[in-house]
Amino acid sequence: MNHDMPSTAATTDVFSTHSVFGAPCWVSLTSRDVKTTEDFYGAVLGWQWRQVRLGDRFRIALADGAPVAGIAGVATMWQMAVAWTPYFAVRSADEAAARVQERGGTSAVGPISLPPGRAALLADRDGATFGIWEGELFTDWPTWRRAQPAFIRLHTRDAFDAAIFYGEVFDWASDKPGCCEVRYEGEEVVLRSGGQVVARIESGAAGSAPDPAIRPHWQVHFTVKDVTACARAAERHGGSVLSEAADEAVLRDNEGAQFTVTSRPGR
Template sequence: MNHDTTSPAGATDRLTTRSVFGAPCWVSLTSRDLKATEEFYSAVLGWQWRPARLGDSFRIALADGAPVAGIAAVATMWQMAVAWTPYFAVTSADQAAGRVQERGGTSAVGPISLPPGRAALLADRDGATFGVWEGELFTDWETWRRAQPAFIKLHTRDAFDAAIFYGEVLDWASGRPGACEVGYEGGEVVLRSNGDVVARIESGALEAAPDPTIRPHWQVHFFAADVAACARAAELHGGSVLSEAAGEAVLRDPDGAPFTVTARRGR
């Protein structure tokens, strides 16, 4: 988990998790080889890089100069899985972690203080990993949303059960000013923040029983102008293509972390 990614120097009070609480506000990748990770995502998504304050194992990914993701080459050192993890904005990381545990989920890391905020790495009751962040945002939320991440999607066994879990933890559909809205569209539970689709939860047909074969996980979708070119670049730089269709491809980086590139913004 890249703890440095959401602790910007010089952030203003308005750029806090209180303004977009419940919505995804950052994504972070754990990897084994920082140089190989940088080269791969530069080739596939055109990212540039800058150092992070936590040291040589951490980097901030930039798309057209805007911060879009954190990379932490700590998978081996911290014995963590290689994976992309979404972070949700909360008004209290401690409260969110407590709610997760009360509802059968688990806390893997934290909550811990990372001035100017607090973070925790959690898992829902089906084992899908996610993070929460309380405090100042790394960059303006709208800028981050438009720069690269299209949306995130939870693949799980029971979408409605998952929506209830996350809704109770993250105050979705609470009616509070700025709270995310939850709906059902195209066979998926859809999360909207400020009118934009920022997350989806899917588990198959509405009438179908929960699928016990699904390994619940959050999948990060990145916007790409040319999905086919991203897929070819992934293969050329040590990754692989897990699936490819018109306007969307599921790729795997050289470390094994899956992610999706999409030509759609997820609205």
């Protein structure tokens, strides 16, 4: 799970999950070897690194000086899969985790206290893993959104059913001020926060019944200027290219974690 959570001293709502509740607010990668992970993402995405107070196993990734992601070298120690996980902002981690379990989801870790907040690692009722975070953020949410993460996409068996699950957990489309907006556009469910597209949910196979071969998962997308250059860098540094187009590529890092690079923010 994400033990690289925010450690700023900011106390205003602009820098907390109270202002952007229900929206993705962070992404984290579990790794077996922090050093090789640093080398890979430094080469592919140009990230720099900052150590955090939790110890040598943890790092913050910086893009042009702005925090964009957390890396936790605990996959082997905690017997966890190497994977990217999105974290959603919540006003109460305990309440959100309870809602997940009430609706058929599961809790893997937490909620636990990680000052200055609380976090949990959860799964929806189809098995897609995600995290929640209550508390202060590394930086204000608009800065994080502009830095490099483009958005996240849920590949699942039934987009409409998944939207109901997450909507009930995160108060999407509620009457609460600042909540996320949800619309069904074409064959996707589109989530917006402050007018920005922050997530999309799609069923397994477009134009047909959901594909039973697709394992439900959240896919993290990073905005880049040159998709081709990222793909070639991934191959040179021990990763692989699962699919590639001029404006988007699905990559695996040197340890097997899957992510997408795109030149089309919000798509």
